[in-house]
Amino acid sequence: MELREFQLTAVKELFEAMEKSAQEIILKSPTGSGKTIILTYFMQQYMLSYPNTVFIWLTPGKGSLEEQSKAKMDRYIHMSQTKLLPDVMTSGFDENDSCFINWEKLNKKGNNALKESERTNFIEHINRALKNGLRFVIVVDESHQNNTVKADEIIQYFHTKKIIRCSATPRGIAGAEIIDIPEEEVIVAGLIKKMLVINENFEQIIQTENQINYLLERACAKHREIRSALLQNDIQVNPLIIIQLPNNSDLLQNTVEQWFEKKGWTYENGQLAVWLSNQHENLEKIEELDSPASAIIIKQAVATGWDCPRAQILVKLRDNMDETFEIQTIGRIRRMAEAKHYGIELLDSCYLYTFDEKFTEGVKLSMGKGALDASTLFLKKDYVNISLTSEHRTMVTDHRDPQKALLAIAKYFEHTIKTGTNRTENTLLLRTAGFVISDDIYRHTYSGETATINKAAVSDMNKIAVTEKLNTHTHGREYHQKIGKLGMEIGMGYSYMNTIIRRLFEKNSNYNRKILNLDLKQVYSFVINNTERLRHIIREAMAMEIAQMQLQFDANQVSKNIFKIPQTCLFTYDKLSKGQIEMKKNVYSGYLSSAEPRSSGERIFEKFCEQVSSIEWIYKNGDKGSEYLSIVYNDNSGKQRNFFPDYIICVQGEIWIIETKGGFDRKGNSQDIDIFSPKKFEVLKNYLERYNLKGGFVRYDNKSNELCICTEKYSDNVDSSEWQLLSNVIL
Structure with a gap:
């Protein structure tokens, strides 16, 4: 089963929430986001990392939802150990069980699914499991329907320390850890309609x-x-x-x-x-x-x-x-x-x-x-013959290439931490960068006094390091869990990520870019002690512009076709917006200033184009689909991606392609959250050079209240000479 990136992110956040103090975890999962896939995959991975766990999946009474959910886990997770209520009544609970139970069959008035003697037997099964060292984790499906006194009574039987409530419309629980799956990411993944x-x-x-x-x-x-x-x-x-x-x-x-x-x-x-x-x-x-x-x-x-x-x-x-x-x-x-x-x-x-x-x-x-x-808007007749070359990916798989991911991570270490072939020097460089390299496992706690419990108060206390000797048995599951998390950062399975880590840090590997010479136990300690730093590096390595990393595809990996502005477009707008001005320079008749969805940068750019005399027309490109202008690139693990630049404009007879990004605040800090911006910039620049076009990245500078454009070399510093006033470049 291959999870989408946002689903892997949700699994990762569930793991993190399980480690926090809050008992309640709320998974806000939009309809169509694959909630059952996310949860069942998480349950499987969690039980691999934490022994003596039993998951109880509670559903409301209508629609035989517990049977549907069990069937999905059986289908998604190979060799899953699932049970329904009758199975529990027959054999009780065992380690690694995932039990799907309709809670209304346990205590709904007038429901004869369980007689009083059977209900007592059910509670005895729970007590026996607790006595045998099993611990229960509760999943409450459709929690907006399960948030009742009777449902809570069922939950209390299990003496659980963790309850995961999931719904598209969850009801708030004070102090709960919230995992909110952004609807936009589900749309981008193609699971729900745009x-x-x-x-x-x-x-x-x-x-x-x-x-x-x-x-x-x-x-x-x-x-x-x-x-x-x-x-x-x-x-x-x-x-x-x-x-x-x-x-x-x-x-x-x-x-x-x-x-x-x-x-x-x-x-x-x-x-x-x-x-x-x-x-x-x-x-x-x-x-x-x-x-x-x-x-x-x-x-x-x-x-x-x-x-x-x-x-x-x-x-x-x-x-x-x-x-x-x-x-x-x-x-x-x-x-x-x-x-x-x-x-x-x-x-x-x-x-x-x-x-x-x-x-x-x-x-x-x-x-x-x-x-x-x-x-529905119609294209003005003056623009029907405009054409450009559009590129689309031909690789249907979203899988990453482990070899390219390995190279990208190694190069990231070389580029940012300056590692090389001398493993002794590399050890010093990593320690200077904050990495813990030790045979032991390091934990941290705090010592001090405070009248209030908050981050500021804790930061003033003494930080105490607690060490423990590595035990491959007890820490083996933790290592597995950490490697799984690292893989989730970039959508890569456990086995591939484990191989990458071993190639980079284990002495028995033959990789020519190996960073450290650790024995297997030390690799365990290294990963457990440095998980957060490794997560950051692995994620950034997929997007960073690194010399000699492949940017373009071979001809047989890119599908090229002639792009023409679509004859019609489904124009969406905010009918209640006070601004309903028709944008005359837009290629479509009836295009309004209330167009939605638009970022603030896009809105400012569209108004700029409407007011500047040298700009003859403007077209807002789509963000997904074969009918829109696309440029193909790959990340550093070889995963193909389509880049849809935001705008095509005409300036005094010349075609410009513009990508708008998050701006700069009044202090000059970047508000761009796209880690692939540098890579996209190079891809756009390469495309413009190949087809003799002009363009660049446009961002709004809040300090000067001006739009700025970058055309030659990408920089995240608005004060850099690479950023010029758009009005000076366009006019």
Whole structure:
């Protein structure tokens, strides 16, 4: 099982949270982010590092969620040791068990899943496990539904020191350690749709005899458009429309059914499905990508755990009263059918049609710039013939090359710490850089007095080093855990990272760039004592511009095609923004100053272009997809990446390509968080030279209130001569 980078990051943060004092850990995981994959992978890795552990995965009562979760772990994790409640009742708990339990079957009133005698037996199994030295870690799935007194009673049986609560909408717990998976990273990974489009191309004033018919017509027209594009691209997916009815709306249901019957979508021919508490039709294969069901009728609540990745359009109907917005509802249409983007805005977006103003407000409040108003813009005829060469990666794998990663890390040590071939000198250099090189394991604690417990008070205390002799048995698991963490930093498995560490530091390796000559025990100590420094170095080594590291691909590793500005674009904007000025220099008619999502730097740059007379036109490039201008590069481990520069502009007849980055604050400190900026700059410069174009990186300097451009040599120092005023360069 290969995890995406953001998933590996979440696993790493779970490990870190387990080492902290807080009992409660909250994993805020957006719908579609692969929560079960993240947790089951973490559980497996944790049990490899920490003996005598048993995981208890608690689920709420609806939808047989515990069986679904167990089945996923069995599928994802080879040789996983999973159990359901009946298995526990038969054999109790064993080391490395992952037990999936529906907590309502234990104590729900009127539920006969466990009789009183069996419930007593269940508690006896727990007590026996505790007596045998096992320790329980609790995972509370869908925690927004499990945060009850009865659920808490179940948790208390296990006497656990760690509880991991996970949900797309978790409820806050004071003092909890929060792990928040950014929705943007899930989108970049291609697992969920890039944008939720609300009421696309609706007029400012709508006159209609029947609101229901109007919304259904729009939804079905969008269904036809999406279906046609999928077939043209040989993608065998039938997009699903979800029609959500308010509760107590039988009459409304009849109206919807009759409308679809006139269209030819019926329960009898399988094109219409329904999932209500008292009615189920055509649900058996509805989750299959090519299911004939094109629409499903549901009520306000959808069963917990129901996933239908092909769902793409939501029609939210109302019946006199507005209803409370539920983020889970929108989550049903956000997954990508095949867990990847297609590079086509139409297919990589999901669509909401509703006249429910309160619901719409709830969507925008919850999703922010992920849910925007939208309209289709058309390219002005003067720009249809503009063409450039676009490059796209041909390697479909995201795997890193261990050999290149090894070389990059070795070169990073040579570049930053100045290591060489003399291992004795290297030892001194590493110690000077703060590395601990010892046969023993070093821990640290503090000594002193304080009236308050905070970081400032602790920093004033005496720092005490505590040493212990290395024991390969007891510290072996810790070494495994640390190596796993280091690998997670760059998306590399344990075995590869272990090999890299051994090549660099173990005396028995034959690597010509070896840094130290440590025996195996000393390698264990070195890794355990210096994990944080190694993590930083390994991460930075993948992005740093180092001499002789490969920048460009061979011809057969890059796919080149002619880029032309797309004839249409799905323009998303903030309808409530006070600024709704049309940007006349934009290549699209109707492009507004309220365009979203935009960074502050992008917004300032667009206004600059609108005001400067030498700039003739401007195009905002997309950030993913084959229809946008892309440049291929690889990181220092050989992983291919596509770089999509932000803007293409024309200055007095010449094409410029511009990438905007985080600016500089009033003290000159960089606000750019992209560690790949230096590498991207070199790649862009190389591209501009090859195709005889101009361009560079643009950043906003808060001290001078000016946009600055870097065109020759990248620097992170705004006071450097490499940064010039954009107005001086462009004019």
